Amino acid sequence: MSRIERLTWATAALLLLIPMWYLAADRATFIERPDDVLRALPHFLSQSETWTNIGITSLRVVIGLALGIVAGVIAAFVMSRSKFLGHVLTYYVIAALRTPSAIAAILGLAIFKGSEAGYVLVVAFITFPYMAIGMRDGLNSADRELDEMAQIYHLNLAAQVRNIWAPFVAPYIFSALRNAHALSWKVIVVAEIFGAARSGFGARFEHAWEYMIMIEVHLWLLVFMAIVLIAESGESRLELKA
Known part of the structure; x- marks a missing residue:
């Protein structure tokens, strides 16, 4: 599908939401009309x-996701290289994968008492198993002749990673990254709400919802959707290039 076709379908999908939004607004008291929300959008932005609250949440996502990627990559290499450690780490990866986001957020924030480390580590904990499994599958599917080639040319570990393994597992990395990134935005909002954060997307959303400022609730939802869709579009392009 070409870029123009994707843009056309995306625009059509968004336009179809408008009549549904009007219909829902006429039937529910807590849903504002689209024209009212759009009139408030310029002042909101x-x-x-x-932007300060968006930046705080984005920073938490970036740091947590980076930690999750590093932990996942390390775990994947260990699982693919050592049979014993692979079996051991697999149990931890599966446990992290099966842990509900809300439970992880509550436990993480309780342990770190609502500190910044709690928000970051919750994101890292939830996203790391997706990176670990994606990388592990990529490494396990690699041709063992690549190892022999690295030995023949006497490549050190850094050269092997840069010139052999990274190009091979790049599609697996981007596929896992898309899932991990989408989940990281969901879990950070849950963590900010449960952690009674004073700043960030979840904090402002919770404040608007608690005081029934429904226009602001809708605005934060629109911003959240825009951020996720823009990030998804960028990741799709990177994955196609890989």
Whole structure:
């Protein structure tokens, strides 16, 4: 599918939501009309507080996701190289994969008492198993002749990773990264709400919902959807290039 076709289908999908939104607004008291929300959007985006809270949540996602990627890559290499450690780590990876996001958020915030480390580590904990499994599958499917080639040319570990393994497992990495990134945004909002954060996307959303400021609730939802869709579009392009 070409870029123009994807853009056309995406636009059509968004336009179909508008009549459904109007219909829902007429039938529910807690749903605002699209025109009211869109009129408030310019002022909402012009406020520095809006971008400050978006930046705080984004930073938590970036740091947590980076930690999850590093932990997942290390775990994948260990699982693919050592049979004994592979069996041991697999249990931890599966346990992390099966842990509900809400439970992980509550436990992480309780252990770290709502500190910044708690938000970051919750994201890392939830995203790391997706990276570990994706990388492990890529490494396990690799041709063992690649190892022999590295030995013939006497490549050190850094050269092997850069010139042999990274190009081979890149599609697996991007596939796992898409799942991990989408999940990281969901879990950070849950963590910010459960952790009673004073700043960030989840904190402002919870404040607006608690005081029934429904226009602001809708605005934060629109911002959240826009961020996720933009990130998804960028990751799709990178994956196609890989």
